[in-house]
Amino acid sequence: GQNIDQPTEMTATEGAIVQTNCTYQTSGFNGLFWYQQHAGEAPTFLSYNVLDGLEEKGRFSSFLSRSKGYSYLLLKELQMKDSASYLCAVRASNNDMRFGAGTRLTVKP
Amino acid sequence: DAGVTQSPTHLIKTRGQQVTLRCSPKSGHDTVSWYQQALGQGPQFIFQYYEEEERQRGNFPDRFSGHQFPNYSSELNVNALLLGDSALYLCASSPTGGGYGYTFGSGTRLTVV
Numbered sequence: 001g002q003n004i005d006q007p008t009e010m011t012a013t014e015g016a017i018v019q020t021n022c023t024y025q026t027s028g029f030n031g032l033f034w035y036q037q038h039a040g041e042a043p044t045f046l047s048y049n050v051l052d053g054l055e056e057k058g059r060f061s062s063f064l065s066r067s068k069g070y071s072y073l074l075l076k077e078l079q080m081k082d083s084a085s086y087l088c089a090v091r092a093s094n095n096d097m098r099f100g101a102g103t104r105l106t107v108k109p
Numbered sequence: 110d111a112g113v114t115q116s117p118t119h120l121i122k123t124r125g126q127q128v129t130l131r132c133s134p135k136s137g138h139d140t141v142s143w144y145q146q147a148l149g150q151g152p153q154f155i156f157q158y159y160e161e162e163e164r165q166r167g168n169f170p171d172r173f174s175g176h177q178f179p180n181y182s183s184e185l186n187v188n189a190l191l192l193g194d195s196a197l198y199l200c201a202s203s204p205t206g207g208g209y210g211y212t213f214g215s216g217t218r219l220t221v222v
Contacts, residue, residue, distance in 0.1 A: 004151075033210045042199060042213040043152070087151055089210070095203075096142065096165040097211060099151040 002026045004100035006088050011106045016078050020086050020103045022071045028093030034062050034073045035087040037102065043087055047073065075105075083107045113138075113214035115200050121220045122190050130185040130217045134202030140164075141183040142211065143175060144199040152199055158183050159205075187219075195221045 003025040012018040024032070031050040035043035049055055049064035049071060061074040073086055085102040092098070114133045122128050134141050140159045144152035154167035158177035177183045181202075187194055197218050201211035 031210070035213075040197075042215045044213070045210055048209050091210070094165060095140075095206065096154060096157050097201075098154055099144070101151040104149075 002090055002092060002098040004088055004090055004098060006086075006100040006103045008101070009104045009106070011108060012078055014078055014080060014107055014109050017074065017076050018078060018105065019072050019074050020105065022073075022088030022100055024069050024071070024088070024090045024100075026069075026090050026092055026098075029066060029090065030093050030095065031091040032062075032064055032071050033089040033091065033097065034060075034071075035089060035099075037085045037087055039084075046086075078107050080107050080109070113200055113202050113212050115198075115214035115217050117217060118215065119218045119220075121222060124190055124192060124221055126190050127186065127188045128190060128219060130187075130198050130200075130219070131182065132185070132200030132202075132214060133182045134200075135212045138202035138204050138212065139181050140203045140205065141177060141181065142201045142203070143183070143185045144201065145169075145194075146197045146199055146216075148196075155185065190221045192221050195219060 005023045034046040037043040047062040054063045059076045064071045085104045087102040088100040142157040143155040146152045157165040161177045172188045174186045197216045199216045200214045
C-alpha cells in the first residue's frame with residue numbers, strides 16, 4: 001500500500017520563498033507528482049520527478065530522494081495567487097496514483 | 110483540444126438514492142481514474158478503468174461501481190447514498206503507461222441531504 005504525509009498548513013509572505021515537504025512509503029515507485037489546487041477547483045499539474053534530484057520549472061522546483069522517500073516543492077517569489085493547496089501524489093508501479101492530504105498555503109501581503 | 114469533461118457540475122440527492130456521474134477523457138487518453146475529495150482532504154482513489162475493465166480499486170464499498178465505454182468515457186455509479194458520500198468527485202485521465210500524470214476534470218460536487 002501507500003502512505004503519503006504532508007504538513008497541513010503553511011503561511012508565507014508575498015515575495016518570499018517557501019518549501020513544502022512530502023514523505024511517502026510505497027510498494028513500487030513510478031513517479032512523484034505535485035499538483036496545485038485552488039479552493040473548489042480541480043488539481044492542476046505542477047511537476048514530476050521519477051529520478052533523484054531537482055527539477056526546475058520557472059518559479060517552482062521539486063526535489064526527490066527515492067532512498068529517503070522524500071520530496072519537496074519549492075516556490076520562489078511568492079505571489080498572492082499562489083495561495084492554494086499543494087498535493088503530493090505518488091504513482092505506483094501498477095500506474096495508479098495516490099494523493100496526500102495536501103498542504104494549504106496562505107500567502108500574506 | 111478538449112480536456113477532461115465531467116457532468117453534471119453540481120448535484121443534490123437524497124439519502125438512499127442512486128447517482129451516476131459521467132466523464133469524458135482528454136483526447137488521446139485511454140485510462141480513467143475516479144477520486145472522491147471531501148472538504149479539506151486530498152483526493153481518495155476510488156478505482157481506475159482501462160480497456161473497459163476495472164484495473165485498480167481503492168478502499169471503497171461495493172456501492173461504488175463504474176463502467177468504461179469503447180470510446181474511453183466512463184461513469185461512476187453510487188447506490189444507496191449516505192450523507193458521508195457528499196464530496197467533490199474528480200475524474201482524471203491519462204495515456205497508456207501513465208505518461209506525465211493525470212489530467213483532471215473540474216469535478217462534480219455531490220451533496221446528499
